[in-house]
Amino acid sequence: MALLIDIKQPVWMKDGDLRDELLRIIPQADIRCGDDPGNLDEIEMLAVSNYYRGEALRYPNLKLIQKTGAGVESVMADDLLPDSIQVARLSSATPGQEIAEYSLACVLQEQRHLRLYREYQSRSLWQAQVPRRASKTSVAVLGLGRIGALCARKFVDSDFHVLGWSRSKKSLPGIECYFGDDQLPTVLGEADYVVCVLPSTPDTTRLFNRDSFQWMKPGSVIINVGRGTLINEEDLIQALDNGLLATAILDVMQIEPLPPESPLWQHPGVVLTPHVSGWHLGDSIEDIAENLSRLETGKPIINLVDREIGY
Numbered sequence: 001m002a003l004l005i006d007i008k009q010p011v012w013m014k015d016g017d018l019r020d021e022l023l024r025i026i027p028q029a030d031i032r033c034g035d036d037p038g039n040l041d042e043i044e045m046l047a048v049s050n051y052y053r054g055e056a057l058r059y060p061n062l063k064l065i066q067k068t069g070a071g072v073e074s075v076m077a078d079d080l081l082p083d084s085i086q087v088a089r090l091s092s093a094t095p096g097q098e099i100a101e102y103s104l105a106c107v108l109q110e111q112r113h114l115r116l117y118r119e120y121q122s123r124s125l126w127q128a129q130v131p132r133r134a135s136k137t138s139v140a141v142l143g144l145g146r147i148g149a150l151c152a153r154k155f156v157d158s159d160f161h162v163l164g165w166s167r168s169k170k171s172l173p174g175i176e177c178y179f180g181d182d183q184l185p186t187v188l189g190e191a192d193y194v195v196c197v198l199p200s201t202p203d204t205t206r207l208f209n210r211d212s213f214q215w216m217k218p219g220s221v222i223i224n225v226g227r228g229t230l231i232n233e234e235d236l237i238q239a240l241d242n243g244l245l246a247t248a249i250l251d252v253m254q255i256e257p258l259p260p261e262s263p264l265w266q267h268p269g270v271v272l273t274p275h276v277s278g279w280h281l282g283d284s285i286e287d288i289a290e291n292l293s294r295l296e297t298g299k300p301i302i303n304l305v306d307r308e309i310g311y
Contacts, residue, residue, distance in 0.1 A: 002042045004059070006034030007068060008050040014198060018047070018068070018285070025289040041211050043118050045295055047288060054080045055201065064088060064290055065294050068281065069095070070147065071227055073200035076310045087305040088291055094282020096147040100154040102196045102277035106223050106249045107139060107155070110193070115271070134159040140191035143198035143226060144170045144177070145279075151197055151225075163187050185215040194220045200227035201310040208232060212241035212311040225277045228252040240269035251277040 003022075005015040014265045015033035021029055031063060032038055044060040047066045051074040056062050064086045065075055065219070072089050076083065109115060113129040120127055137160055139151040144166040155162045155222050156174040164175045171177055188194060194216065198204045208222065209232040224231055236248055249271040250264070256275055264270050291301050305311060 001044045001296055002032055003045040004032050004034065004037050004040070004049060005042045005047045007048060008034070012049070012279070012282075013068070018104040018281075018288075020212065020280075021285050022289050022292075025286060027291075038138050040291070043136045044074065045292055048075075050077050051055065053078050056085055064291065064301060066090075066291055068174070069278075070287070070294055071200060072305050072311060073229065076305070076307065086301055088301050088304055088308065089311070090284040090287055090301045091146055091303045092280070092282050092284030092287070093146075093150070094280050094284065095278030096150045098280065099147055099278040100151040102251065102273075103151050103197075103225055104154050104158060105168040106271075107137075107160075107193050107195075107221075108158075111137065112219055135161070137161065138163060138190050139185045139193045139195060140165060140193045141197060142166075142187075143173075143196065144172060145197070145199075146173075148197040151195055154228075163191060169189075171290050176200060179234060184212070188212065188215040188220075189217055191217060191220060193223060196226040196230050198226045198230055199311040200229045206231045206235075208236065210235045210238065213244045218243065219246045221245065221249065223249045223251075225251045228254040228256065233262075237263055237267060240267065240292045245269075247271065249273075250274055 005018050005227065007013055007015055019031045020031055028216055037043060040059050041061055044061050044265045045064045045066060046059060046062055046066055049068045056065060057080060063087055067075065069091050072087055111132045116129060139155045139160045140163040141148050143167045144152065144164045148291055149172060150176050152162050152164050162175045164172060164177045165184060166179050169179045180292050207230050213235060233254055240248060246281060247269050250275045258264060266271060287302060294301055
């Protein structure tokens with residue numbers, strides 16, 4: 001049994017680097033890299049970041065696709081993927097904490113007008129703005145899974161008024177929780193900042209569109225650290241142009257890398273980062289090793305994706 005690592009994102013992580021980390025945990029394992037896969041019949045587990053339609057069919061005995069992150073929408077969209085192949089995602093506190101830090105940093109930047117001061121500096125303008133107080137500011141976190149809960153807690157600890165929204169009912173200490181489609185307009189109407197940490201599913205695709213942007217509080221900011229499919233980008237630009245919200249801070253886009261011709265690049269109401277909010281795998285590398293061991297021994301896979309609901 002062999003594990004093939006084929007990440008396809010060398011700027012983020014090289015296949016060989018992940019292989020070296022895994023071999024420190026399971027030195028006896030047969031772990032190969034995408035540039036030298038060997039006999040494809042021996043590949044029973046595939047670790048990927050980027051995944052392409054029909055990719056699994058290259059490996060006749062493949063049993064498990066292990067994503068090296070939380071997002072599995074590219075695999076779920078593969079209509080050629082055999083039902084016999086399991087899919088697992090990573091669930092780790094390390095990238096979750098980093099996403100929470102990124103989200104808080106984005107909000108604090110707006111609270112203290114740091115982007116505005118950068119503009120003032122370029123004009124040699126000495127002009128003060130009143131800082132916004134955290135205790136008088138509402139932050140809504142959409143998606144209250146492991147990462148969303150970490151984000152919400154980060155804002156609670158920083159003295160913000162925190163609302164949470166999820167598909168199903170949840171209860172988290174210090175967070176005003178809402179759920180279901182009927183309660184989403186209420187959350188969006190109260191929040192000064194909306195932090196999206198939702199997965200990509202048929203229910204969440206283009207959740208933010210012409211209608212839902214109209215529910216948002218005037219002058220509010222949307223921060224997307226979930227999946228690019230959550231936002232209809234054409235409707236976002238119209239919403240910004242029409243003053244339905246002040247700013248969009250996007251770490252994920254519908255197409256990545258973002259095409260040079262995208263109007264998001266030059267829009268004054270948009271702040272872009274290249275999918276960097278959660279970077280390090282941290283202890284989740286141990287989960288990849290654990291799943292290889294479980295696959296060999298026939299034990300249940302951890303962080304298994306429910307292919308019916310898509311995450």
